[in-house]
Amino acid sequence: MKKVVITGAGSGIGMATSIACVSAGFYVIAADSDRLGLKTLQAQLPVHRLETHLVDxxxxxxxxxxISDLYATHKHRTLHALVNNVGAQTGQGRAAYSEQDIAALHEVNFTSLMNLSSDFARQEPDAPHTRSIVNINAASDGAGEEAFYHATGARMIDLTRANAWSxxxxxxxxxVSSLKTPDAFAAKHSVENSLGQPAYAHERQRLATDPFQPGAVADAVMFLLSEHSHPLTGxxxxxxxATHPF
Incomplete structure (x- = not known):
């Protein structure tokens, strides 16, 4: 049974991807700092196909x-895939970012992804099979307070291509770079101020009819984890x- 590590698995795209992976026959190692989210995931999946780790x-x-600890402490001999789904934003306008905010966002959205990917890649140097990393960037339209979030997302895309080579x-x-779901967009009340009421109403309506919900993003991840995508890297x-900044 193939094993996949999924970060940010306690909600949204991470949870949908975990469920899709189990349905496809994977054993899922789910990591999140959200205790309740992991319990919700556990209630939906069979215990013999899921392992959860409460970790920030x-x-x-x-x-x-x-990743190294999964091998050394938890005795996993082979991990076939890593899905990097950890990401954060503050919901503030760019001018409101403090130096601490910038450092924290960079740590979560880029440095952690870089470290997890490097840790995964250095394992199993003699593996007879190809292993896979899929990075997820839950992007929006790049307006207002999303600018710095998109900057870290752009670095993620660059890192994806660099790591594919390395x-x-x-x-x-x-x-996989995705649009936000309607619920996530509606929860960010400051967006109305940054876009203005007409633009906000238009964007909210567009997202309400956007078919790319977490399950559909999970489908894209599943394709990249499957043998059907074996020639693809980077x-x-x-x-x-809609038009996308990347």
Whole structure:
């Protein structure tokens, strides 16, 4: 049974991807700092196909050693795939970012992904099979307070391509860049101020009819984890139906 590590698995795209992976026959190692979210995931999946880890991977030390610990402490001999789904934003306008905000966002959205990917790639140097990393960037339209979030997302895309070159051919590295779901967009009340009422209403309506919900993003991830995508590395699938900044 193939094993996949999924971060940010306690909600949204991470949870949908975990469920899809189990349905496809994977054993899922789910990591999140959200205890309730992991319990919700456990209630939906069979215990013999799921392993959960309550961990905050935003810290450098934890993200550097998490994958290694799965081998050394939890005795996993083979991990076939890593889905990097950890990400954060503040919901503030760019002018409101403090230096601490910028450092924290960079730590979560880029440094942790870099550390987890490197830790994964250095394992199993003699594996007879190709292993896979899929990075997820839950993007929006780039307006207002999303600008810095998109900057870290752009770095993620660059890292995906660089790692595909560095880790190949034994590890494939691809990415899925997605639009936010209606619920996530509606929860960010400051968006109305940054876009203005007419633009906000238009964007809210567009997202309400956007078919790319977490389950559909999970489908894109599943394709990149499958044998059907075996020639692909360094690629970005844009899961959305509008012009995208990447």
């Amino acid at each position: 991977l935003s810290g450098t030390q934890l993200s550097q050693g998490f 880790f190949g051919p034994r590890v494939r590295v691809n990415a 690629k970005v699938i844009v899961a959305g139906n």
